[in-house]
Amino acid sequence: MKAMVCTAFGAPQALRLADIEMPAPAADEVLVRISASSVNFADLLMVAGQYQVKPPLPFVPGLEFVGEVTAIGAAVTRWRIGDRVMGAPAWGAFAEAVAVGQDRIFAVPDGMSDAVAAGFTIAYGTAAYALLVRGSLQAGDTLLVTGAGGGVGMAAIAIARRIGARVIAAIGSPAKAQAVREQGADEVVDSSQSDWGAALKRLTGGTGVDMLLDNVGGEVFNQALRGTARMGRVLVVGFAGGSMPRIPSEYLLVKNLTVHGVGFGGAIASSPEMARDTLERLASLHRQRPFEAHVATTFALAEVPQALALLGSRQAIGKLLIRVAA
Numbered sequence: 064m065k066a067m068v069c070t071a072f073g074a075p076q077a078l079r080l081a082d083i084e085m086p087a088p089a090a091d092e093v094l095v096r097i098s099a100s101s102v103n104f105a106d107l108l109m110v111a112g113q114y115q116v117k118p119p120l121p122f123v124p125g126l127e128f129v130g131e132v133t134a135i136g137a138a139v140t141r142w143r144i145g146d147r148v149m150g151a152p153a154w155g156a157f158a159e160a161v162a163v164g165q166d167r168i169f170a171v172p173d174g175m176s177d178a179v180a181a182g183f184t185i186a187y188g189t190a191a192y193a194l195l196v197r198g199s200l201q202a203g204d205t206l207l208v209t210g211a212g213g214g215v216g217m218a219a220i221a222i223a224r225r226i227g228a229r230v231i232a233a234i235g236s237p238a239k240a241q242a243v244r245e246q247g248a249d250e251v252v253d254s255s256q257s258d259w260g261a262a263l264k265r266l267t268g269g270t271g272v273d274m275l276l277d278n279v280g281g282e283v284f285n286q287a288l289r290g291t292a293r294m295g296r297v298l299v300v301g302f303a304g305g306s307m308p309r310i311p312s313e314y315l316l317v318k319n320l321t322v323h324g325v326g327f328g329g330a331i332a333s334s335p336e337m338a339r340d341t342l343e344r345l346a347s348l349h350r351q352r353p354f355e356a357h358v359a360t361t362f363a364l365a366e367v368p369q370a371l372a373l374l375g376s377r378q379a380i381g382k383l384l385i386r387v388a389a
Contacts, residue, residue, distance in 0.1 A: 072112030125156025202227030210278030212239035
């Protein structure tokens, strides 16, 4: 089969499309023929050797997909050949097929397109895990999303609006303003401007936001933290800005803030039933009002390096999709 292979940690341009042996599923695994894969910031980190999970070289990157079950292991009870599934392997989704544990795949809701399903497990799953499980977002809350133009950011806006929260979207460039408004953001602030914290204060009447979902880190996080209300909840999702902030404990004390780490990939591995419940809550929201695909660009499997480079530039608006099969 065709697969994008990483033979040395570094820049995505070093990845190469290769013919490798089709994997055989172990007893508790299924083999999935992949239709489409989604590109995530963690893929970029993994290829660079900077992710918390460091696969043995060579390996096939790619953290989420949608496809069809074509073979099952002897101990598999949950799935049948022909099932349409989406999932999150530890790696391996930038390929024509992947062998994945039966607990790391999920049924695709009826009527959901490949474009949505390919990014549902990680992007939507992470946003739902952050907002619904870790942060307990409620109707009437004011939510600030940093990095709002990315996959998790756009998903968080869509989920929050369905719950009835007010959403302030922080974007890194004015070009992303229209997209986040179309997704449902009530207000938009440009976090590339040095005074954007003043705009945030004005939009909240000086009280701050009830919840912060941060995808960026660095100084963006620092300013967003200062714009969080007393008794607020802070959700740390990622560090797309490249810098991991250090949170002053005295600030948490004075404002009575709670901080939650959000790693949905780890939750899938350690608590598969909780992950399944989270995605079922998402599927319920989808049935009430279908999520729409916000795909910035679609790439062929051979173009994974270009997709990762575009993601790293932070110019993409929405998800980047790898179309594996016609």
